Amino acid sequence: xxxxxxxxxxxxxxxxxxxxxxxxxxxxxxxxxxxxxxxxxxxxxxxxxxxxxxxxxxxxxxxxxxxxxxxxxxxxxxxxxxxxxxxxxxxxxxxxxxxxxxxxxxxxxxxxxxxxxxxxxxxxxxxxxxxxxxxxxxxxxxxxxxxxxxxxxxxxxxxxxxxxxxxxxxxxxxxxxxxxxxxxxxxxxxxxxxxxxxx
Amino acid sequence: xxxxxxxxxxxxxxxxxxxxxxxxxxxxxxxxxxxxxxxxxxxxxxxxxxxxxxxxxxxxxxxxxxxxxxxxxxxxxxxxxxxxxxxxxxxxxxxxxxxxxxxxxxxxxxxxxxxxxxxxxxxxxxxxxxxxxxxxxxxxxxxxxxxxxxxxxxxxxxxxxxxxxxxxxxxxxxxxxxxxxxxxxxxxxxxxxxxxxxxxxxxxxxxxxxxxxxxxxxxxxxxxxxxxxxxxxxxxxxxxxxxxxxxxxxxxxxxxxxxxxxxxxxxxxxxxxxxxxxxxxxxxxxxxxxxxxxxxxxxxxxxxxxxxxxxxxxxxx
Numbered sequence: 354x355x356x357x358x359x360x361x362x363x364x365x366x367x368x369x370x371x372x373x374x375x376x377x378x379x380x381x382x383x384x385x386x387x388x389x390x391x392x393x394x395x396x397x398x399x400x401x402x403x404x405x406x407x408x409x410x411x412x413x414x415x416x417x418x419x420x421x422x423x424x425x426x427x428x429x430x431x432x433x434x435x436x437x438x439x440x441x442x443x444x445x446x447x448x449x450x451x452x453x454x455x456x457x458x459x460x461x462x463x464x465x466x467x468x469x470x471x472x473x474x475x476x477x478x479x480x481x482x483x484x485x486x487x488x489x490x491x492x493x494x495x496x497x498x499x500x501x502x503x504x505x506x507x508x509x510x511x512x513x514x515x516x517x518x519x520x521x522x523x524x525x526x527x528x529x530x531x532x533x534x535x536x537x538x539x540x541x542x543x544x545x546x547x548x549x550x551x552x
Numbered sequence: 553x554x555x556x557x558x559x560x561x562x563x564x565x566x567x568x569x570x571x572x573x574x575x576x577x578x579x580x581x582x583x584x585x586x587x588x589x590x591x592x593x594x595x596x597x598x599x600x601x602x603x604x605x606x607x608x609x610x611x612x613x614x615x616x617x618x619x620x621x622x623x624x625x626x627x628x629x630x631x632x633x634x635x636x637x638x639x640x641x642x643x644x645x646x647x648x649x650x651x652x653x654x655x656x657x658x659x660x661x662x663x664x665x666x667x668x669x670x671x672x673x674x675x676x677x678x679x680x681x682x683x684x685x686x687x688x689x690x691x692x693x694x695x696x697x698x699x700x701x702x703x704x705x706x707x708x709x710x711x712x713x714x715x716x717x718x719x720x721x722x723x724x725x726x727x728x729x730x731x732x733x734x735x736x737x738x739x740x741x742x743x744x745x746x747x748x749x750x751x752x753x754x755x756x757x758x759x760x761x762x763x764x765x766x767x768x769x770x771x772x773x774x775x776x777x778x779x780x781x782x783x784x785x786x787x788x789x790x791x792x793x794x795x796x797x798x799x800x801x802x803x804x805x806x807x808x809x810x811x812x813x814x815x816x817x818x819x820x821x822x823x824x825x826x827x828x829x830x831x832x833x834x835x836x837x838x839x840x841x842x843x844x845x846x847x848x849x850x851x852x853x854x855x856x857x858x859x860x861x862x863x864x865x866x867x868x869x
């Protein structure tokens with residue numbers, strides 16, 4: 354990799370997942386210090402991160418920004434790109450899970466979990482989600498928006514914990530094929546996004 | 553360093569000494585020009601704060617000259633009036649370099665330093681100059697002679713208190729510092745005689761060199777500390793940062809510190825976090841050689857600096 358690349362992510366979990374994916378797919382060990390953790394999408398435009406984005410431009414490099422789409426991919430994309438323009442910066446943006454749908458890293462992780470092997474776990478967790486849905490339906494209307502459903506982070510955590518796998522976000526091993534399928538077609542949009550910069 | 557050299561030419565000579573370049577010839581001069589190319593002329597804008605509280609803008613140029621005529625003729629370059637008979641990188645006819653500091657408001661030359669490159673190392677200064685102690689460069693490895701001189705000054709003026717306190721935090725057995733017959737001696741509890749500084753650790757020598765300099769500063773002083781962490785025990789870092797900031801808050805000296813060490817930066821951040829009054833007094837700069845914009849300094853305020861360390865953003869490359 355000759356080009357100066359910095360990968361801006363929201364947290365350590367994103368860094369570890371992307372680091373594993375880049376290594377498996379492109380055979381490249383992208384150093385930790387080339388990631389810039391922002392601590393959330395709204396913090397991309399804190400001065401410290403603007404300095405990093407400016408530095409990339411001074412190096413004639415590329416700033417890859419990979420954030421969660423969350424509830425609305427379109428509004429997240431528009432918000433980010435308008436601020437980028439306002440600050441006279443350039444970025445390449447990808448929003449989890451697939452740059453098309455709403456969702457987040459966990460949505461993508463759950464779509465690449467090895468469900469064939471661990472079908473029973475996911476059936477069990479689906480029942481748990483249904484149960485929580487009933488709980489949510491009965492929840493007082495004015496407080497309903499405070500509930501976060503479905504609990505995707507908890508599902509990924511449980512999936513690993515119950516199988517005695519490392520649960521800490523920055524230490525998880527996404528290259529372990531028993532639990533994760535990095536050949537899943539769900540990853541194609543992300544791989545297509547990364548490919549020009551890592552091959 | 554260039555702006556500092558604009559008032560105190562000795563800075564250039566001492567910087568070369570640190571680089572272990574002792575002659576002042578063409579090759580020694582080349583080191584001050586980016587990519588060793590005389591055509592890349594350094595140009596620094598700086599803001600100077602006078603005792604009166606007024607600020608003035610200054611521009612400092614370093615230009616290579618190929619004429620044997622002394623002084624050389626001034627030519628208007630468009631950017632400033634300077635002598636610009638520029639040599640090519642391979643052109644050994646360059647035999648002089650001039651450091652010109654001008655007041656931006658009226659283009660008046662404040663200091664003009666002419667360095668002869670004939671090997672003689674002659675330096676001619678025109679204009680205002682400051683005291684030779686105005687700019688102090690502390691290299692990464694300490695030497696005893698300047699420390700001795702500075703400690704003697706502190707003793708004479710009864711200013712050694714903060715120095716002794718810091719040394720006692722490093723080694724609680726130390727009860728005094730003495731300068732006797734051009735030797736720096738330390739009074740260590742339980743020893744039969746005063747102990748030469750050289751027998752104590754590198755960390756103590758380093759801390760003493762820094763503190764002895766900082767305590768003796770005033771508002772016209774600039775101190776440049778290179779690789780502050782060298783030789784220092786990790787437990788001393790926080791105390792040293794605290795002392796440096798406390799003292800310069802009082803003396804209003806300006807201190808530039810360089811480091812590549814992340815621990816050093818983390819200790820600084822902890823000190824700033826503990827005392828909000830310190831926070832606006834310190835700025836962190838990442839000096840980088842970039843592909844498109846050349847050399848560039850990226851400024852981090854306390855908040856940016858804290859956030860960079862918290863998020864593990866690499867600010868040292």
